Amino acid sequence: MREHSMPLPDELESRRSVLYVVLIVTIVATIGFSLLNSMLWPSYALIQAAVVLLWLGILRVVRKTPKLQLWSLCYLISSFCLVFYPFLIIDFRVGLFSWIFIFPILSYLLLGRKLGMAATFVGSLSGLGALTWRIWQQDPNIHWVALTNYATCMLAIWAMAHVYEYKRESVVRRLHNMATKDPLTGLLNVRTLLDTLDCAIEQAKQRSQPLTVIYIDVNDFKIINDTQGHQRGNEILVTLAKAMKYATRQYDHLFRSGGDEFVMIFPNCTKKQAQMICEHRLASELCKRERNITLSIGYAQTGTTSYLTPDELLQQADNNMYEVKHAYKQRLTLNDASFQG
Template sequence: MIKQDNYDYRRFALRILLVVTIFSATFFAIKNWISGWHSFAMMEAVVAFFWSYILSIVSTTRHLKRWSLIYLCTFYFLVLYGIYFSSYENGLFAWLFIFPIISYLLLGRKLGTILTTISVFIGLGFLGRLVWQLNSDVQWIVMANFGLCVIAIWTMVYVYESKSEAVITRLQEQVTRDPLTGLLNVRNLNDILVSVLYSAERRGESVTIAYIDLNDFKKINDTQGHQKGNEILLTVAKIIKNITRTEDHSFRYGGDEFCIIFPNCTIEQAKNSYGKRLKEEVHKELDKLTMSIGYAETGAEGYLSPDDFINQADKDMYATKCTFKMQTS
């Protein structure tokens, strides 16, 4: 949700920038045509028309970063072209100051740094040529001041974007992770399961869910205290993390219940590999603790809905727990 909000923020920023620069490019195209700069005016008009197309799709496109990069490249090219063929007095070089800002604003820290590095140094080169032609005696003063200003803006934007990414990552972790165990929380289960099932259906692969419940956990909490209960939950969560693959998704479903999604995995593989190993590891760490595990598989013969898939695993777990209670009573 937080990452989606950040994505929407960049989409909104691109939309506003497009509106401003389309208006600016159109205005200067008319002005430059009247002033006799016909080739540059035509280029501005073509770019403004192309940006209008981007504006028409920016609200719905799934490739926002790609279109942002295309927009920035055309914008930078237009400004640099103008700097190269115009005079120093027209002040077109002032647009170079916003290069770092809009690069990081639309592309984020990593890609923004790459594009800013390229555009700033090329821009400084173009400006140096203009300054040299104008007055070689003051070129170093002008270039030094300009370069220092651009670098100062670049540094501030980089620091801001880095801090912003760190905050977003931390908030995302808080939203998606269970604070005690560090496993994914149940709020993300449906979204992740929908994504996993969609990918599996495209590839014709099986997906298995393991639904885990710790036996007599309430009794442990009542007799040994909640601190002991939390220690048990942490140990089980650590074991789950250790035995699962990178592509698996492990959740704390709630209380003493856990859920693991195994993409590209059959129910036999889940039982014989992961389920068996989970019980063995838990027995090593927590000698007297037992658990009931239910399984459900869906595959190429017909994919279950997320709710039906989870309910099937839950029913299997409940049947396993009933059997356990009968054996221990």
């Protein structure tokens, strides 16, 4: 999974809280209406009682369920039908139809912008269609005035809900990017590394697949900064990040862990396959952009018979990288000595 497709933080929890509060309010209100209808309209009171039982079941699981969107849809459909059904079979009441106006707001709050827009479209057309039919039956001479007022009000509420959700998503996404992405390279930052690796290892366990972590360090980066300036150092980091993006798959995870160090997580990939990717694809992409830098790379694989913890896997890759870096420095020292001699 590339970093931009990661889920937004707390998005699920905010919708979970909205559904929890709305359930409590509507359960209490529906119980009250059910008691009032038990004498005037017993059959509808039984329907209301059945819906309340459904909502109580949703209320019981809403705090922990991973299928929050499904339960939100169940709530919206049941609440809409609860209002829509009596509207079709009893005399028209303005107060009853007014409950339809809250549907766009609930749809966007519980389902988000895209699915909320679809739910609002279906609900609004159904509500306005039923309203047209009832008003036409009662007084065809006033149907245009009434329909125009109701349609305008519905569109205004829909527009406000859509604009609010669109702006909210933009702000949340911007804050999410600021919190999780490295501003220089655009890769994920070290704050998200352990959580992402933990999830990747759990998925590898479930699928009995290998997983490889790669630690990358730019050789002589401090010398480059000291002799060529920090701007040149930043250019190298950005170039390496671009090469990593082009050389890897869409579902690989790329991080700048700090300074000149980078981490790559390769799901369903062995150490040997990861070495091939780095030695050929990454090297090729890097040579297209920058020929004057070298890398020290450490690899660590876990699975498929047993799995390391995220900390153990990172530590192993880090240690392997430093072994490569130490050998690189030793080789430079030997070359310098032979040159001087």
